Amino acid sequence: MTQVRVDVDGLVELRSWYQATHSELLETTVELGRIQRQLSLEVQHRAMEGVQKKPHFPPTKQENFAYDSIQLLHHAIKDLFFEVSPVCTALVGDVDNQLQALKKADEPSYNNPLDLQVGALKTLLVAPGSGLLVDLMGKWIAGRLGYQGPAYARPISAPPAGLSAHPTIAELLVRTGTLGNAEVEVIKVPNQQGTPRYIVLIRGIAGLFGGPNSMVDAIRGTKFGSSAHSCGVLSAMRAAKIPPGAEVMLVGHSQGGITARNLAADKKVNSLNGEGGYVRITHVVTAGSPTAGKHIPPETRVLALENEGDVIPDLDGENARSGRGQYVYQFGHLGTLNLDAAHELSSSYIPAAQRERFTDDPGVRRFVSSADGYLDHSSQPPERFLLQRGVGPTP
Amino acid sequence: MNIPAVLARLEEISARIKKLGAEYALRTERVQWQCGRGKRARERARWLSRLVQSTAGETSKAVALLRIALPG
Structure with missing residues (x-):
């Protein structure tokens, strides 16, 4: 059996960092959403003003940049919510699984021939x-x-x-x-x-x-x-x-x-x-x-x-x-x-x-x-x- | 709307997200895991790092465009 030294304290610390960072990312996402909404309104407002001045002209370069930036922010928010957040949760799960596995490793595991003998002998000794x-x-x-x-x-x-x-x-x-x-x-x-x-x-x-x-x-x-x-x-x-x-x-x-x-x-x-x-x-x-x-x-x-x-x-x-x-x-x-x-x-x-x-x-x-x-x-x-x-x- | 303040805040957010993204991989790498689990967790953290940093990149790019689109 391979002996592996696992940094339990490090894992516990990592878990709490994962959780704190996940919370921070979620708060940031919410804030980004709010900013994106405000900017979107501002861009629309400015575009309306432009349309009133020059109704038949195509959008200006500036207006296109504005729409693109809103779109980019929208992508960033979507990625943070739907891609990043589940992976953050999965990483916390990875640490939990690792800690659980360590706990199990400290319990009896009859997964090699000698452990099997011990297990069989113990079962025999305490069987009804x-x-x-x-x-x-x-x-x-x-x-x-x-x-x-x-x-x-x-x-x-x-x-x-x-x-x-x-x-x-x-x-x-x-x-x-x-x-x-x-x-x-x-x-x-x-x-x-x-x-x-x-x-x-x-x-x-x-x-x-x-x-x-x-x-x-x-x-x-x-x-x-x-x-x-x-x-x-x-x-x-x-x-x-x-x-x-x-x-x-x-x-x-x-x-x-x-x-x-x-x-x-x-x-x-x-x-x-x-x-x-x-x-x-x-x-x-x-x-x-x-x-x-x-x-x-x-x-x-x-x-x-x-x-x-x-x-x-x-x-x-x-x-x-x-x-x-x-x-x-x-x-x-x-x-x-x-x-x-x-x-x-x-x-x-x-x-x-x-x-x-x-x-x-x-x-x-x-x-x-x-x-x-x-x-x-x-x-x-x-x-x-x-x-x-x-x-x-x-x- | 105070556009310069909003853009400054967006830049801050972008830098912070970028930093957190890089830390995901670094911190996961530093801890000693069991072999199989460690490999999986590190791969996940590296992927997350790339994803978070690309999100930061998108935000940063949006800020650059907004500076041109909404001067003042």
């Missing part, structure tokens, strides 16, 4: 009846492989630089992308009114088996809710000394998102989902994670980013839906032409979150304004943890 099949298969795989055991969090050194004073969703995703395999980062956001808030960044899947963020664990997390990864992230939150009842925002990519949703839906973890939960998970941001099937309370606001070219969000066998505190932001493949790239933070989700179309999206704006407490304050240096299998050292 297929959801149940995918669900049963997932449960069978997860059940057969069994619970992969607990996990714990070991503190490791984190880069000293924290988030900027007013981080964006894109910055949170960039930060999540810097996490190593099976790492979790906890960022404390001071709150002058009370208990500090915390942002927990959760890394996505790595490998098929083994670690607490393997494919097997992700399938188990998707189908059963509990997983070694959830256990490890919770352990990291406790190790970071997040006090009970504190407000927490979870940000996760891929399996990190699955775990974030599982924790938000867990009554023992999220006090917004029932009494006795550990913390108040007020916000969840997921990128490239399945979004269906978890009973997250509506008080927990969820922003789910889904690339249409990414099949991982469809592993739950359902189409993503907004509602009940959840907003699903879907976007096109952004030119990423393979399944890996469509799922990656760096090539897919971060560029999407950095675009104006994302930040200007009404649903995203609502989520961001509700998350002011996390995003409108300077944070402290982060703490980083490595998740490992096992029960961990005895305190």
